[in-house]
Amino acid sequence: MTAKNLSILGSTGSIGVQSLETARKCGYSVSALSAYSNVDIIEKQIREFHPKVAALADENAAKDLKLRVADTDTKVLSGLSGVCECAAEPTADTVINAVVGIAGLRPTLTAIDCGKKIALANKETLVAGGQLVTGTAREKGVDILPVDSEHSAIFQCLQGAPSNRALKKIILTASGGPFFGKTRDELKNVTVADALKHPNWSMGQKITVDSATMMNKGLELIEAVWLFSVAPSKIEILVHRESIIHSMVEYDDNAVIAQLGLPDMKIPIQYALTYPERIESLTGELDLAKLTTLTFYKPDHDTFRCMDVCRDAITRGGLYPAFANSANEQANLMFRRGEIGFLDIGELTERVMNEAPKVQSYTADDIDDADRCARELVIKYAKKR
Numbered sequence: 470m471t472a473k474n475l476s477i478l479g480s481t482g483s484i485g486v487q488s489l490e491t492a493r494k495c496g497y498s499v500s501a502l503s504a505y506s507n508v509d510i511i512e513k514q515i516r517e518f519h520p521k522v523a524a525l526a527d528e529n530a531a532k533d534l535k536l537r538v539a540d541t542d543t544k545v546l547s548g549l550s551g552v553c554e555c556a557a558e559p560t561a562d563t564v565i566n567a568v569v570g571i572a573g574l575r576p577t578l579t580a581i582d583c584g585k586k587i588a589l590a591n592k593e594t595l596v597a598g599g600q601l602v603t604g605t606a607r608e609k610g611v612d613i614l615p616v617d618s619e620h621s622a623i624f625q626c627l628q629g630a631p632s633n634r635a636l637k638k639i640i641l642t643a644s645g646g647p648f649f650g651k652t653r654d655e656l657k658n659v660t661v662a663d664a665l666k667h668p669n670w671s672m673g674q675k676i677t678v679d680s681a682t683m684m685n686k687g688l689e690l691i692e693a694v695w696l697f698s699v700a701p702s703k704i705e706i707l708v709h710r711e712s713i714i715h716s717m718v719e720y721d722d723n724a725v726i727a728q729l730g731l732p733d734m735k736i737p738i739q740y741a742l743t744y745p746e747r748i749e750s751l752t753g754e755l756d757l758a759k760l761t762t763l764t765f766y767k768p769d770h771d772t773f774r775c776m777d778v779c780r781d782a783i784t785r786g787g788l789y790p791a792f793a794n795s796a797n798e799q800a801n802l803m804f805r806r807g808e809i810g811f812l813d814i815g816e817l818t819e820r821v822m823n824e825a826p827k828v829q830s831y832t833a834d835d836i837d838d839a840d841r842c843a844r845e846l847v848i849k850y851a852k853k854r
């Protein structure tokens with residue numbers, strides 16, 4: 470079935486804006502829009518797409534928005550409850566969750582409860598709460614379609630495979646980010662501006678810094694464990710500088726299937742919305758003869774330790790990934806504010822991940838508690854440095 474009515478959470482961000490470009494091109498209607506506080510952008514989006522409801526998580530910004538769009542038919546809500554109402558909007562059949570960070574968890578759970586199809590960009594939701602999110606989605610018969618380019622690639626490579634039985638491994642590709650080839654010593658004094666210079670993708674600031682630390686690949690490893698029900702040991706990370714192969718799967722007969730395309734998020738966004746159909750894209754065609762070479766390298770685990778921190782967290786299970794995710798969110802933010810150095814991000818994340826309580830299963834409230842606790846620990850340890 471093709472999506473027709475969308476609720477877009479995080480509509481003012483990089484993925485949110487590209488989702489609206491896709492909606493415009495495909496002629497989909499938009500029932501709900503939400504964001505954190507960007508009144509100017511969401512006002513324009515409301516005037517173009519006429520959603521039934523819109524929400525800003527920030528209460529003051531929501532008050533301002535309500536006044537600005539008083540002449541429209543859009544109902545304006547505020548806070549987390551407002552964002553969750555957007556996820557539950559009855560006229561929407563598909564929720565695109567493009568919120569950044571753990572703030573996307575409750576809206577995802579709301580969308581699942583309401584039986585919506587979910588196009589998920591918000592990887593932190595699966596990292597912190599994968600067991601809860603995928604378990605509830607299974608119970609409710611809800612499909613979670615990946616928007617992250619690597620996971621969209623893996624999903625496409627798995628089409629036609631009767632089960633995971635013959636799946637030998639997933640090869641998760643990584644661009645290597647702006648600091649590929651650097652030593653830890655060379656990374657000591659890099660600046661926020663250096664970390665924000667991604668070679669291939671234009672994205673929000675948090676994920677761009679995650680790409681520089683390679684925490685993004687660690688988060689994606691955990692995301693793949695939950696989306697494709699595979700053991701972490703079956704996921705290999707491979708650096709591929711050009712970001713043309715978006716990931717691969719290898720089967721027991723040593724056949725390797727890859728998905729290729731230009732690095733443009735509108736391709737995976739559109740596929741999540743049209744699956745299992747394919748339609749013409751807004752993006753350019755891949756011209757391999759023009760590219761001539763594709764390069765591959767083993768990742769440098771000594772310099773970019775966040776990958777192993779995440780592998781360790783998901784292997785230990787329970788709330789370890791939630792601690793790793795929230796510690797990184799806090800440390801990433803503090804780096805962007807100039808409060809800690811670049812290498813501190815990974816060191817603080819590793820230390821705090823190790824302090825997670827040992828539990829087998831958890832609720833959404835446990836994840837919220839883990840989030841608070843991990844952030845407090847990062848702030849405490851950062852002060853002692």
Ligand code: NAD
Binds near residue numbers: 672
């Ligand atoms: P972004 O920072 O550009 O946008 C984030 C959006 O979330 C904004 O609309 C913001 O207003 C909203 N938001 C932030 N905090 C919120 C809160 N507390 N409550 C409600 N809304 C809130 O981020 P992005 O780059 O678009 O990334 C969004 C998600 O998609 C992330 O999880 C990221 O890892 C994932 N992702 C992004 C890309 C990319 O190319 N940008 C690629 C793959 C995956």
Ligand code: MG
Binds near residue numbers: 619
């Ligand atoms: Mg990705």
